[in-house]
Amino acid sequence: MPHATQTQPPFHLAFPVHDIAAARRFYGGLLGCPEGRSAPEWVDFNFYGHQIVAHLAPGECGPRAAPSATSTVDDHQVPVRHFGAVLDMPQWQELAKTLQAAGVPFIIEPHIRFQGEVGEQATMFLLDPSGNALEFKAFADMSSLFAK
Known part of the structure; x- marks a missing residue:
């Protein structure tokens, strides 16, 4: 899977996992x-040009999609605590196919939201093995990323 070339400084995100081997997989x-x-307690990944670090902290893990931790967006309950990446549309489509073929359960299935509106986007939500919520999205027109 291709990873983005940075035109802006990459972000850094550290998050808990219950098992380093599961995070690697x-x-x-x-x-x-x-x-x-x-190291035995953490691992860095190049997450589309950004540095994410999975830290072994089993006591900090768990689903973030409980009803009290969601926000309604376009008739879906979106996990408030989540991270992810904005991909180009072909990358997003390929990732959606890969995840579906692997049988990954989705919190929110791959779909298009805000259809016909400013900010129309493809999106999908899923949990990693430690219960961290991730969103992957794509815009047919990347210039609409911050459009109002």
Whole structure:
């Protein structure tokens, strides 16, 4: 899976996981994120040009999609705590196919939201093995990313 070339500084995100090997299988294997540095308690991944770090912290893990932790967006209950990436449309479509073929359960199935409106976008939500919510989205017209 191709990873974005940065035109702006990459962000850094650290998050808890219950199992480093499961994080490697999910982020490195399924999502295709190249692995960077690691230690027994953490591992870096190149997440579409950004640095994410999975830290072994089982007590901090769990689903973030409980009803009290969601917000209604376009008739869907979106997990408030989530992270992800904005991909180009072909990348998003390929990732959706990969996740569906792997049988990954979705919180919100791949679909187009805000159809016909400013900010129309493809989106999907899922949980990693430690219960961290992720969103992947794409815009047919990337210039609408911050459009009102």
